[in-house]
Amino acid sequence: MGGWRKGRGHGMKMAKRSVLVFAAFTPFLAATAFSGATPAAENQIVFYGQKSRAQRFRHDGPAAPEGPAGSFGTRALPGQEAMTGYDSLTNGYLKQGPAYDTINEDNLRPLRSYNEGRFVFEEVESVEKGLGPTYNAQSCSACHQSVATGGASQVAEHRTGRVVDGQFFESLGGSLIQSRATHPEIVERVSPEDDVRTFRMSTNALGDGYVECIADSTLTAIQMNQPTEVRGSTASVPVLEGDGTPRFGRFGWKDQHASLVSFAGDAYLNEMGITNPLFPDENTSSGLFVGFGTIYDPTPEPEDEGTDITAFGNFLRSTKAPSRGSITDDAIAGEALFDQVGCAVCHVASIRTAAAGTKINGNSFTVPHALGSMTIHPYSDFLLHDIGTGDGIPILPQPEYATTAPQIRTAPLWGLRTRNRLMHDGLSFTRQEAIARHAGQASGAVAAYSALTSDQQTQVIAFLDSL
Numbered sequence: 001m002g003g004w005r006k007g008r009g010h011g012m013k014m015a016k017r018s019v020l021v022f023a024a025f026t027p028f029l030a031a032t033a034f035s036g037a038t039p040a041a042e043n044q045i046v047f048y049g050q051k052s053r054a055q056r057f058r059h060d061g062p063a064a065p066e067g068p069a070g071s072f073g074t075r076a077l078p079g080q081e082a083m084t085g086y087d088s089l090t091n092g093y094l095k096q097g098p099a100y101d102t103i104n105e106d107n108l109r110p111l112r113s114y115n116e117g118r119f120v121f122e123e124v125e126s127v128e129k130g131l132g133p134t135y136n137a138q139s140c141s142a143c144h145q146s147v148a149t150g151g152a153s154q155v156a157e158h159r160t161g162r163v164v165d166g167q168f169f170e171s172l173g174g175s176l177i178q179s180r181a182t183h184p185e186i187v188e189r190v191s192p193e194d195d196v197r198t199f200r201m202s203t204n205a206l207g208d209g210y211v212e213c214i215a216d217s218t219l220t221a222i223q224m225n226q227p228t229e230v231r232g233s234t235a236s237v238p239v240l241e242g243d244g245t246p247r248f249g250r251f252g253w254k255d256q257h258a259s260l261v262s263f264a265g266d267a268y269l270n271e272m273g274i275t276n277p278l279f280p281d282e283n284t285s286s287g288l289f290v291g292f293g294t295i296y297d298p299t300p301e302p303e304d305e306g307t308d309i310t311a312f313g314n315f316l317r318s319t320k321a322p323s324r325g326s327i328t329d330d331a332i333a334g335e336a337l338f339d340q341v342g343c344a345v346c347h348v349a350s351i352r353t354a355a356a357g358t359k360i361n362g363n364s365f366t367v368p369h370a371l372g373s374m375t376i377h378p379y380s381d382f383l384l385h386d387i388g389t390g391d392g393i394p395i396l397p398q399p400e401y402a403t404t405a406p407q408i409r410t411a412p413l414w415g416l417r418t419r420n421r422l423m424h425d426g427l428s429f430t431r432q433e434a435i436a437r438h439a440g441q442a443s444g445a446v447a448a449y450s451a452l453t454s455d456q457q458t459q460v461i462a463f464l465d466s467l
């Protein structure tokens, strides 16, 4: 099987690591979850990934404590508001640094400032520096750029696989089909038998430093607050730079990663073909080895020693959250209706990050003052739900993960006004079409929305257009 060479953030595969998927907790478990205890082992689906290469990752054990649950809700929370804006200015985590247009490869110190991190994030890579042999684009900002570096874009990836005897198998070389290559004969092709297919849109990463600083306990509290028929699931995934310590995933359409540096390592390999300490093995071309030692790859691994992926993480941690558009009377009335019909159960309006000084990511990162105890308005619970739109591709191809095939992370609605291809596959052209596609766990909310008068529905759309 061609499996196990690609990561799961962008590539979806998770060699060498395990994932614990906590299905939606039963009400019985709610009390223990709130008190911070680890859920009983029999209520976890525990998967042990292929261990050959990375015994150094912890495969089980409790997540590191991350402090008490922060508050969340539909109204303004007490405390400081996170910084917002599309102005390419730091939120205060890294200093701004030298004027952006004075930075070049000779004076660059990637870990020093926001502007230098942005430079690396925008840097167009070459084959000599490790690009390819199979890849999707030449820079992070090729896909994360609108309306500021780190944002979303219309670029879609495609993923494929097949179901045999009820079990999902990824395409040879991984479910992510790299769309480009450095040589014509190694461009990946989709096999006709691989009829489980989807597009996945490039997500927004602006403000993700705040999201990273949400304590696991806060996500559990949000989950427990949801009525059982709407309750989301958490996926517990290893923080690669944190010795594999499990933490709740919150990034990507499937909550595949919990930390920005892990996601960046995954992206550097799977989007650009650049190996790094967290993802040291070159991608294949549909299962064929094309890495260093073949005519396709002149650069030994790792092609990044770790500086760049740390710079990507720190740059994203310094980005401001998406800002609101003008908040009209209709938008205010629309938000009240959004709340009333139940959209806000999943699209949670306000979440407070953990306090500065809290150790997260398996103790590999300490919440800084710029990101601690901040209120954000992501309009997401960062949990997985089945709303009938699932793309059929589970977090991992093992049968234990079959339940994640139909699930998608509640799309954060912040920055919605900057996007016009909606839902994970980008196939909804309007807000109305996106709402109409909600079924499954969102059936109640959509029925209540449909029962609104057309004036009221227009107000809900006005609210969405202000995000």
Ligand code: HEC
Pocket (backbone or CB within 6 Å): 009, 010, 136, 137, 138, 139, 140, 141, 142, 143, 144, 155, 156, 157, 200, 201, 202, 203, 204, 205, 208, 250, 251, 252, 253, 254, 260, 263, 264, 267, 268, 271, 272, 312, 313, 316
């Ligand atoms: C070819 C387009 C493309 C390139 C290049 C790319 N990304 Fe992404 N990015 C995506 C897509 C698509 C997703 C959603 C993937 C998924 O969930 O399956 C994503 C998701 C993310 C996320 C998660 C954001 C969230 O909150 O969901 C982060 C962080 C991220 N990318 C960082 C990076 C970094 C760092 C780089 C450069 C090393 C990079 N990306 C390069 C397309 C791209």
Ligand code: HEC
Pocket (backbone or CB within 6 Å): 230, 338, 341, 342, 343, 344, 345, 346, 347, 385, 387, 389, 390, 408, 409, 410, 411, 412, 413, 416, 419, 421, 422, 423, 424, 425, 431, 434, 435, 438, 441, 442, 445, 446, 449, 460, 464
């Ligand atoms: C049960 C949880 C849940 C409820 C309730 C819910 N949503 Fe969603 N919403 C999701 C999920 C999950 C997605 C992503 C689905 C996908 O991409 O396939 C989503 C996506 C969206 C999107 C597209 C965002 C984007 O960036 O593409 C919009 C708009 C949206 N929801 C609005 C609403 C509105 C309005 C309501 C109330 C009528 C609502 N949602 C109720 C879970 C929910």
